[in-house]
Amino acid sequence: MDATALGSGFGAGTKLLKKFVRFARGVDTLTVAEKVYSIAGFLAIVTTFLLVMSIQSVRLQTTYRHMHASSAAAAINVGRINALIYAIVMESRGIYMTADRGKMKQFADGLLRRNRELAEAVKTMEQNVRDDDAELFSDFRQRIAQFIDFRQELVRRGVEISSAAAREWGDNDANRTVRNKLNSDIEALERIYQQRAREADELANENRYAAAYLFALGLAALLLAALNVVVMRRSVVGALAEITQATDRIAQGDVKSEVPHLRRYDEIGRLARAVQNFRDAVARIFELEELELGTAQARDVAMTERDKFNDKYQAKKWQLSAAISSMPQGLIMLDGKANVVAMNANYRKIYSLPETIQAGSSLEEILQHRVRSGLFSGDVTKYVGAVLDRIARRQPTAYEIALNDGRTIKIYERPMDGGGWVSVQEDVTEQRQRERILERMERFLATIIENVAEGIIAKDARNLRYVFVNKAAEKMIGMSRGEIIGKTARELFSVEAAELIERRDQQLLAQRQQLEPIIDTIDSPVRGRRVICARRIQVGGADEESHMFVTMVEDRTERPAAAA
Template sequence: MDAAASQSGLEAVIRLLKKFVRFARGADTLSVAEKVYSIAGCLAIVTTFLLVMSVQTVRLQTTYRHMYATSAEAAISIGRINALIYAIVMESRGIYMSGDRSTMKPFAEGLERRNRELADAVKGLERTAGDDDADQLASFRERIAQFIEFRQELVRRGLEIGPAAAREWGDNDANRTLRSKLNVDLETLERIYRQRAQEADELADTNRYAAAYLFMLGLAALYLAGLNVVVMRSSVVGALAEITRATDRIADGDVKSEVPHLGRHDEIGHLARAVQHFRDAVARIFELEELELDTAQARDAAMTERDKFNDKYQAKKWQLSAAINSMPQGLIMLDGKATVVAMNANYRRIYNLPETIQAGSTLEEILQHRVKSGLFSGDVAKYVGAVLDRIAKREPTAYEIALNDGRIIKIYERPMDGGGWVSVQEDVTDQRQRERILERMERFLATIIENVAEGIIAKDARNLRYVFVNRAAEKMIGMSRGEIIGKTARELFSADAAALIEKRDQQLLAQKQQLEPIVDTIDNPARGRRVISARRVQIGGAGEESHMFVTMVEDRTEQMVAAA
């Protein structure tokens, strides 16, 4: 009985293995239950290994962190102790080299402070040291105590007796012997903690291998979990959802939709084939009605699409016309043969075009009208040829023309997609006149400012950098404007003079204007001590780019000398 049961179980296992082999080769031989149970078993095995490796990794990580932290803290403490010993020795040399007690006192205070820091550093090293280091630290602590006591006595002798007594106490073989032993102790401790750091690194390597194993097991678990989700989704949940959607489409009259999963050999495949039979039956019933309905829908859809296209065309045409006519500049669009595609009202106004010239007219007709109205006196054929050449080359350009009535027109030309050309034209007559007036005014003001006797200095109120000095100011300061402009008072004058100038700037900022002269004495780096009289005004206000301080300066040094 038992032998027959064993034989039957063995045969079942062999059949299952054969199914897995055929499934691995691409055949859909496994049922949904077999797929899910197989994945769950593998996932349980991987999870067990993952748990064991996690415990081992945590143990190794804890040991590594402790060893690394203690060795690192000890190494830092040893380095600090070594630096403090060196600093104390340097302070001691300062005491030796001092000529009197007042000179020696800062070194003595620094040495006492370093002694306290050294004692604290040794205590910190003892806190991080282990039981294995107790004997070595005990001797090291005794030498440190001797070193500190010796230096304290050195300070006492230096302050109470004198630098010579301190030098006699500190410059001897006992002191040098103690220093040598301390160096040996530090080197020994450094070797101990370097060895401990190497042991921590070896443990870190072992931990990295464990982490790698843990990572691979985690990936395997994640893969199996994802595989389980994929199998459940594709084999059961997703398949049933797709078949349900197919059934809903058929119930809504969509008898041409495909039924998924017809090729499967499990229960899902049987269900899909049953749905397909249902679809075929419904299709045969509604075939003629569906054909008639499709014809009517196609006709209605075509008419609707035609109406939508016509509405969109009219809307776009209106929007384009409104946009073109609302432009403040004149605009004309030409095709590749210089025929007008569109123009706006401002273009008509610039050249006083009649209503007979519309879209479809040629550029030559526009130029002929300009000739008749006296706005063009060039060669029409040559001008049109030049425009056609630019259209062919598709090279954008910008230029200005002067009409016979005195107006100046700024023209921007750009190529359009499809071989056309667009020209934007603007009447800039008023702008050019204002620019000429402004230019004359600037030259007039510059001439006046450069020839007044007073020095005029302008400074940017935001960063207090000089932006202008006239000829008289250059002479008073004794520097060229190239040396002055772009710099602050602190970059040009002494600290006292710069502070006084900045004080006057703050007074000006508070008072808005200083029209009454203020007499100050300034140390000029180029001309020496000068007596100046200054009046100041503000231009603009805070937050404005034009916010400036303007100072009018008069050099009264010679007058003051003559009066004295």
């Protein structure tokens, strides 16, 4: 049983392959179904590859972003820790070199503050630890703890005993050994993070190849879709229109007219041969009538044959009518004189047409009814003349009209082979209303943001470049938005201010939002030192295009003076 089915399937496949070979040589032996199914099959294959490549591209892009963000954050933390170690050493030397208790207290406070910042930086750095640097980071963290404890004891000796006691404790080989090991650890971590960055770059190169494949597959899918449209237009729509015209001529008594597409081997060819049989039958009926055959039997046979072919004709016509009626849009077909060939129920519903308007009615009758019902206020004669002109020039067009009852109708017009005209019409009132509501809401939100007293600043979380500032923020910073947007904090502010801003950005990444106000002192290149109060939130996630930081800023520089 299975062997028989397999042999049958193999034979069918071989037969179809031979048809494709003959088709490639110029002999059209494929049916419409075979053409459409073949194109659909190829399109499904291309779409499957496109889906797989899309998933691969997204995976590569996500991995690249994570690796790039991890290596960048780790490199920043290493630099920050190195700077803090250097600053702590400088504060220690200040304790060594002064005997003044007041100055020594200042150096001691600075050293303790740097110790706390160093501990926080190491804790932040733990978030980016992976398998490749876990062991090294563990040793590094222990040495940092030794370094901090050592400096804590140095401060205690300097404050409670003397600077000489502090120097004796700090200026020795054990301290220098810890420093040297810390430097070695930092260099080793930097090499690991550089390797991560190189791996991220390699992933970016792979993603570019994936993008090229996606483009090629998308182009192939587009070509297959265009091919499907061409096949349907040439093989089905145009051929059906020509056969319908031939059928109408036969129905009107022209039994000598030629039936097109008789030599085709597909469904259209079979339909054309059926119409030719119908034509021949009608011709025979006419011959019998001309010969005035007197026998009732001959007349009955002729009438039976005529009815049979007429039933086939009506069945084909009903199938076409059913297809038109099932369309979700309104559709009307006119002949070259603007008389109705066919219309569906949706078109009748759009304009509330009565049952008296049917196939055979004129476009002018439809427009006159629309005038009476208040759905048309133009010049009927000019409108019909414009339609006849487009039919004559075979000019396709698309436009929208507004009905007097407030509805908006989208109209697509296309010429038909043989001088006819088809119009597809769709009620897009709700769509246009939603677009207007959305546009008003966007203007409303933009007006509010521009006019609030609090400064609002937005930056792209991926590259930390400013993307929006309102009027209040321009005033606080002392620059126009044209000077700010597209730049980073390091391009606008001093190094100290930029480092503070970037540190706040890293805190926001870790906390998701900072609704509690944070007060900082920032050096503005235009307005000088300013005291600001900021609340910050994130919009979107790290794997989204819309990932942004939004900061709400209040300038509190003048408040103490005002209070005084």
